[in-house]
Amino acid sequence: MTRSVRRGSRGGRGGAGRGAAARILIGAALGGAALLAPCVSAAQAADLAAGREKAGICTACHGADGIATAPDAPNLAGTSAFYLVAQLKAYRSGARQHPQMSVIAAGLSDADIANLAAWFAAIRVTATLPP
Ligand code: HEC
Numbered sequence: 840m841t842r843s844v845r846r847g848s849r850g851g852r853g854g855a856g857r858g859a860a861a862r863i864l865i866g867a868a869l870g871g872a873a874l875l876a877p878c879v880s881a882a883q884a885a886d887l888a889a890g891r892e893k894a895g896i897c898t899a900c901h902g903a904d905g906i907a908t909a910p911d912a913p914n915l916a917g918t919s920a921f922y923l924v925a926q927l928k929a930y931r932s933g934a935r936q937h938p939q940m941s942v943i944a945a946g947l948s949d950a951d952i953a954n955l956a957a958w959f960a961a962i963r964v965t966a967t968l969p970p
Contacts, residue, residue: 884953885920885953885954885956885957885958886950886954886957887954887957887958887961889950889951889954890953890954890955890956890957890958890959891958893947893951893954893955893958894955894958894959896943897915897943897955900912900939901913901914901915901959902914902916904916904962905917905918905959905962905964906964914964915959915962916959916962916963916964917959917960917962917963917964918959918960919960920953920956920957920959920960921956923952923955923956923959923960924952924953924956927944927947927952927955927956928944928952930943930944930945931944931945931947931952
């Protein structure tokens with residue numbers, strides 16, 4: 840069974856609907872969009888190209904495509920930008936500690952973190968369950 844996973848999505852807009860049911864759905868979608876607004880605006884403010892460039896220093900362990908090459912490093916591809924930002928800031932502040940990541944995060948600005956998170960979140964991954 841194959842499932843396409845899109846995490847860190849920017850909250851798609853549904854097409855124009857017709858009738859009361861459609862209006863209710865649109866209302867619900869807009870309500871959801873309002874709840875997600877802080878994440879969406881953060882993602883929009885981020886610079887994907889800058890994130891891709893900065894991610895060059897991450898590839899040795901996390902892979903050029905965000906699928907980890909080092910056995911002790913997690914995959915970052917498709918991970919939500921919200922989570923990635925939180926973890927990178929936690930490494931930077933010392934709330935989360937790791938010999939390598941603490942050093943790497945110490946050199947990242949808020950903009951670097953937002954751009955890196957947007958870049959890795961934008962990579963689309965597909966999950967395949969075992970038979
Ligand atoms: C030298 C290898 C190495 C490099 C280079 C590296 N990382 Fe990591 N990264 C790791 C390891 C190992 C972990 C797991 C650390 C832990 O257990 O807390 C990790 C964890 C993380 C996590 C936490 C993920 C999670 O699932 O909680 C994030 C986010 C992350 N790295 C982002 C980056 C970014 C962005 C870069 C480049 C700017 C980078 N890393 C560069 C090795 C590396």
